Amino acid sequence: MTKGGFVERVNTVLGPISTDELGPPLIHEHLVSGFAGWQSDALSAPYDREAIATICSDALRAAKAYGVKTMVDATANDLGRDVELQKKVSERSGVNIICATGLYMEDLGGAGYYKFRSQVFDTTTEIHETFMKETTQGIGDTGVKAGVIKVATGHGCISTYEEMVLKAAARAQKDSGVPIVTHTEAGTMGPEQADLLIAEGADPGRIVIGHIGGNANLQYHASILDKGVYIAFDRLGIDFLFPDTLRKACIIGLLGIGYANQMMLSHDYVPYWLGRDSALPDSVRALVPNWSFIHVFRDIIPALKEAGVSEDKINTMMVENPRRLFAGG
Numbered sequence: 001m002t003k004g005g006f007v008e009r010v011n012t013v014l015g016p017i018s019t020d021e022l023g024p025p026l027i028h029e030h031l032v033s034g035f036a037g038w039q040s041d042a043l044s045a046p047y048d049r050e051a052i053a054t055i056c057s058d059a060l061r062a063a064k065a066y067g068v069k070t071m072v073d074a075t076a077n078d079l080g081r082d083v084e085l086q087k088k089v090s091e092r093s094g095v096n097i098i099c100a101t102g103l104y105m106e107d108l109g110g111a112g113y114y115k116f117r118s119q120v121f122d123t124t125t126e127i128h129e130t131f132m133k134e135t136t137q138g139i140g141d142t143g144v145k146a147g148v149i150k151v152a153t154g155h156g157c158i159s160t161y162e163e164m165v166l167k168a169a170a171r172a173q174k175d176s177g178v179p180i181v182t183h184t185e186a187g188t189m190g191p192e193q194a195d196l197l198i199a200e201g202a203d204p205g206r207i208v209i210g211h212i213g214g215n216a217n218l219q220y221h222a223s224i225l226d227k228g229v230y231i232a233f234d235r236l237g238i239d240f241l242f243p244d245t246l247r248k249a250c251i252i253g254l255l256g257i258g259y260a261n262q263m264m265l266s267h268d269y270v271p272y273w274l275g276r277d278s279a280l281p282d283s284v285r286a287l288v289p290n291w292s293f294i295h296v297f298r299d300i301i302p303a304l305k306e307a308g309v310s311e312d313k314i315n316t317m318m319v320e321n322p323r324r325l326f327a328g329g
């Protein structure tokens with residue numbers, strides 16, 4: 001809440017907590033997610049906040065049993081973020097929830113509004129104002145302040161719209177101190193995201209480049225890490241996008257050559273999809289049997305230990321790095 005330097009408190013949906021109380025957090029997850037346009041589907045399930053809260057609270061309680069204290073809900077403003085739901089789920093599950101202010105990538109998010117306005121107005125400034133309002137004053141009249149800024153880019157390129165959002169986010173990071181969490185498409189454009197954000201004034205120590213486990217190119221991963229940012233292997237369990245076996249190999253390799261201080265693990269799990277048929281069909285569910293809020297703790301960490309990764313390095317990834325991301329230093 002102070003600009004730069006050390007920050008001792010971080011905003012959750014139920015109010016500020018000490019950065020020492022965060023860990024271990026899950027750095028990139030969701031409660032609900034709905035790609036722009038889901039409201040246009042006449043057969044979308046009605047939005048039943050109470051029922052959705054039960055589904056999400058049950059999923060988070062399972063994570064709490066594995067020691068999870070906090071989850072960062074990286075859902076952007078245009079992908080179904082619901083602060084009232086987040087508050088309800090945090091109260092019921094006993095897990096802290098840090099919510100995001102942010103905008104998703106152009107092709108699947110709600111880009112239309114700002115793209116239209118950009119013909120006439122300075123929308124980089126307008127988006128910066130939105131991010132600042134939500135991180136420093138609160139979201140709508142909920143009194144809840146966003147604790148991260150979410151940005152996203154498409155596959156193999158950063159569109160003009162996405163560049164505008166990243167610039168606004170970098171300026172808001174600098175002005176508010178709040179960290180940036182990114183979505184990359186299959187891990188592409190990670191170095192470009194980092195360069196753009198840093199050039200616009202964001203602190204590399206307050207940036208997490210996400211979804212890096214979309215490829216197994218260690219040279220590519222190291223090229224992002226060498227910019228001083230964090231990277232997140234935050235789609236563990238989504239084997240049909242990229243196999244966990246190779247993600248684990250990358251994590252073990254990067255830990256082994258000294259990057260423990262810049263890595264985080266998470267799932268990008270979504271317990272409830274907005275639109276029709278929120279439950280995945282069995283055929284799809286069969287492709288992601290481990291995708292949940294608990295996979296990292298139940299399966300990945302034991303596998304890393306089995307491969308010789310020390311308790312110390314696991315603690316650095318799971319507790320220390322997220323603490324430093326929010327606290328600075």
Ligand SMILES: [Zn+2]
Nearest residue numbers: 028029074268
């Ligand atoms: Zn996500």
